[in-house]
Amino acid sequence: MEIGEQVFQEKKRWKRELWNWIKAIGIVILSVALIRAFLFTNYIVYGQSMMPTIQDGERIIVNKIGYELHQPERFDLIIFHATESTDYIKRIIGLPGDHISYENDVLFVNGEPLEENFLDFYRETYSAGLFTEDFRLEAVTGESTVPEDCVFVLGDNRQNSLDSRHIGFVGMDAIVGKANIAYWPLSKFRIF
Structure with a gap:
């Protein structure tokens, strides 16, 4: 595999990883907001x-x-x-x-x-x-x-x-x- 292809694959993997983290954080924030709004509050x-x-x-x-x-x-x-x-x-x-x-x-x-x-x-x-x-x-x-x-x-x-x-x-x-x-x-x- 060429170095250019390797860099491209690494960037692609990094973007996928970043997107997965953004989705996970978004789901956590949404879940906390829903729980606080409808189930429990402090x-x-x-x-x-x-x-x-x-x-x-x-x-x-x-x-x-x-x-x-x-x-x-x-x-x-x-x-x-x-x-x-x-x-x-x-x-x-x-x-x-x-x-x-x-x-x-x-x-x-x-x-x-x-x-x-x-x-x-x-x-x-x-x-x-x-x-x-x-x-x-x-x-x-x-x-x-x-x-x-x-x-x-x-x-x-x-x-x-x-x-x-x-x-x-x-x-x-x-x-x-x-x-x-x-x-x-x-x-x-x-x-x-």
């Missing part, structure tokens, strides 16, 4: 409203497709659009049709007391009276039950949370997804 949590469950500055992964397949469940951690430019993370306390009240730091749903084990740490260390102040759904929302296509949410840090007691119900269409994983910092990696 968030940085700002503020203390979900402490101790989620700390200020932690990074979480949110499952965006889960609620397309099934309905939200009580105590799910959700991300939702609170305003056009702000998303919140809170815990679902009330589902459509539920009546919610708090009496002496006990959650009542439809008249039945429910355990909130995720609050044990705060209740043990909180010394300024009731951790969750008494309220009835009617008093904070004007409704006797959670409306259809809505949920009632609270932050785990009940003394420092802007939630349904203040902003009202969260429409199902405002929910971005369910928080599944805290991944940063790595030392606090966990699945919810």
Whole structure:
């Protein structure tokens, strides 16, 4: 084989290799964009409203497709659009049709007391009276039950949370997804 032919074949091989790399990188970028747009996304949590469950500055992964397949469940951690430019993370306390009240730091749903084990740490260390102040759904929302296509949410840090007691119900269409994983910092990696 002549040197000219050899150079030509080498250039041809190099171009083929470059084209294969461009296609592979394009497929990866497209896949990541599709996954992020339709399946999962990540968030940085700002503020203390979900402490101790989620700390200020932690990074979480949110499952965006889960609620397309099934309905939200009580105590799910959700991300939702609170305003056009702000998303919140809170815990679902009330589902459509539920009546919610708090009496002496006990959650009542439809008249039945429910355990909130995720609050044990705060209740043990909180010394300024009731951790969750008494309220009835009617008093904070004007409704006797959670409306259809809505949920009632609270932050785990009940003394420092802007939630349904203040902003009202969260429409199902405002929910971005369910928080599944805290991944940063790595030392606090966990699945919810």
